[in-house]
Amino acid sequence: MFKTKREQQILYHFMNITPNTDKYLKMRDKFIFLSFESYTYSLKNNIFSVEFNFNLADKYSFHPTLTFPARDFNKWKNAPEELIQNIVFHIGMVELISYWKAACPPKVIIKPHILNAKQIAFWKKVYFNGLGEFFYLNNINASIDDFMEIQADIGSELKKTDIMTDDSVIIPIGGGKDSVVTLELLKNFGKNNLPLIMNPRNASLETAQIGGYLRENIIEISRSIHPQLLELNKQGFLNGHTPFSALLAFVTLLSAVFTGKRNIALSNESSANEATVENTTVNHQYSKGYEFEHDFRTYVNTYITSSINYFSFLRPLSELQIGSLFAKYPKYFASFKSCNVGSKTDIWCGNCPKCLFSFIILSPFIKRKNMISIFGKDMLNDESLRFYFEQLIGIENVKPFECVGTVDEVNVAINMIIKQIPQNEMPLLLKYYQTLSYYAQYENINLHSFLNTFNDEHFLETEFVKILKDKI
Template sequence: MEKTYTSCRKDYPVFYYTHYEVHETASDLAVTYHFEIPGLSSFAPTWCFPKKAEDCTCWSEDPTLLRTIFSLGMVELVSYWKIACPPKVVVKAGIINDAQISWWKKLYYQGLGEFFYTNGIEADHDTFMELVCEPSADIQKIANVFTAKAEKNVTDPAASDCGCLIPVGGGKDSACTIEMLKKSRHPLYTYIINPRGATLSTVKVSGLSEDHSIHVKRTLDKNMLELNKQGFLNGHTPFSALVAFSSVITARMYGLKYVALSNESSANESTVAGSTVNHQYSKSFEFEQDFHTYEQDWLESGVYYFSMLRPLSEFQIAKYFAGATAYHNIFRSCNAGSKQDIWCGHCPKCLFVFLILSPFLSHKRLTEIFGTDMLEDASMEDCFDKLTGLQSEKPFECVGSRHEVNAAICLTIEQMEAAGEPLPLLLKRYKELPLYEANFAHRHDYDRYYDGEHLLPEEFLKILTDECYGGVLPC
């Protein structure tokens, strides 16, 4: 029988987040989460957080850290829930109230927007999941002990007023954040989940201390991977929410005040025009704000989570990155080529990065970086049309807004023609479309673009202003 949303929910009506285990040694903190879909499978994904050298703190007894570890499991569970989408989720591993339940349901529903859309699922916010909390007796007992300890101990040994943790993905954005934050007074630590060539190279090229590079290991449960092969439901989940909670765990363990993400204003745009479906929902300002509030209200870690690049567009980030030449040969953000640590040269993400950098780097240099001239490749027309808005659905990738892609293309055409360079195939085709004439007048819209919806503390906003706006914010 075909495995559909409806049939799976009928066959597997309940999902359990049963418990989590923390194993602490002198060198690391290992966490194993336990989920179960009765009648189908159990799952035990793991995370491993390295401890700071000579750290004698017993983190497995820190109530604040355990609240955050439990919450990381609340994000992790959605990757396993989506296999069969049980209509009821029972949380036994911790305690959440009605307000928190509403918060988590919003994250799941919005973060699974692409999953629902690409699988043709007509999910309703109120009925796609009933989330209930039924903590075990042991959990309730532990919670009471921790509450009593917290009331006696009013000082937080992990509290800090300095230090930045910078999640590194290997692309241009985190490199820009690193370069900007070098201008700050703060010690900088880089944060990598499951290191690969581009992430390690970014840290090396940045010149930051390798002793300040924290590598966390996340392992997926093999049962999930096997069920995916068998045809159970699969698709995109809000990975950046995992980054959010896991980075707060890491920042607390290392006594750092800030987690500085590299998400930009462009991430707020929906992937499907006229809808709320957004591949980048957990990179959006809406999620950033929600997470910031959740941390303050329910985690109380003392870690301040924000995105350093939030006021900027992808266009402006590309302009800034064009000057960071040391990273040009090593940065990578192609998902198709991530395992080989290459630009595949045939996907929407590769084409987007090529296009957004094209006003700032020569066509020859871009071809050298990517190893191919994508603008001479007729097979990229479909991706090109999605990126420019000729199709209503953008690629389901982390790409910029339609408007700024068109601005970048118009500027590139203008520059190439002024230099007497022949236009490559896709740009020649674009110039013949009404889209070119409609967008040419707007090619400078992003020169001094500024999004005032952000959470940058004043000291970091000043750095961004100096680096990107010549010291004066646009009115």
């Protein structure tokens, strides 16, 4: 994969690749199983709480929790018990991923409920692909056939349950540009849309509030990781990225049941389908991609309920198209944030690939002075970001392990920016770009066609397609 030892060193430095194959094998020998022992849930003082019980080889136990706070729009008593039970169990199946990756035991034992062969195949696929980045960055050579065995034949059977719903929409909010666009475009669809935020932070709360929602009209969900897992991480157990959007999918499903909403509109775009590592299936955004969306919808419709319509509203669009739409809503410029490094302090760190990508994808549509104000500097004039820049434009065969756009749209965006800036004011990274073959390759691309493309690989119903097409 690497042309030179120096290239390997650079990639290891910037991407935190750690050769953990030996540790992986030793962990699997020492911790031979992880069991999903049980789950409990309760409703007290109008607060719905969930707790899971996981057991790692009789050596460690974990008890992660979820809390749905009191809100007037939650109709707890209208939700069928068997459906709540079904979804809570499935939330536990996703939560289990975070605890499995600590030691990667070869056997996973599911005790609460039975899963058939097709369900087990679904879960093995979610675990394996959702942990693709984890395997890659830990240098673990695993295959979907032998990385784990799921045993789920000793519990009770769950049944699919349908309910009555209205046509309004739950809109998950992350605090970035994508959910802003969905929130704004769906404002006039449905009478009682509800934003949903998992573990609220300033950027996500401000997005919902700027969008016109009072705090009491926001679904706020608190998720806790059990402290024992954090302690194991400190001790050197295996660690890495897990498919958060898969967890979000099942959690939003439960919220839809509690609120009686038919539609769950995610803000994942077509760009999420592109692999992070060239010529592989490793994708940081696997659970944001079309394949997972397809599999999830099929699974839910078969085994849980046919009453909820989970889809990504922005799936037909690219990151560049979403950037052009976001630029029409300047009231969000000061509050939106997509930086994972700065998420805890609610800032753009200005030094990571996600910040650089966001700067590039928005710059064709937002004035340069405004971009500098948002990010605190001209990121395209920062030579220290050159490696990330090269990853984003495709010089490196591995993109940053962040939610970033395709190589094509980054190159198109850069060419659009270059055309807007006088040569004597050209930032350092753009001057460098002008020396590369990519500049000529993308310089004369048909921008109208690129910005008006509507990807047909989506699950939008007719009324949602119309809303989107009217805006691009």
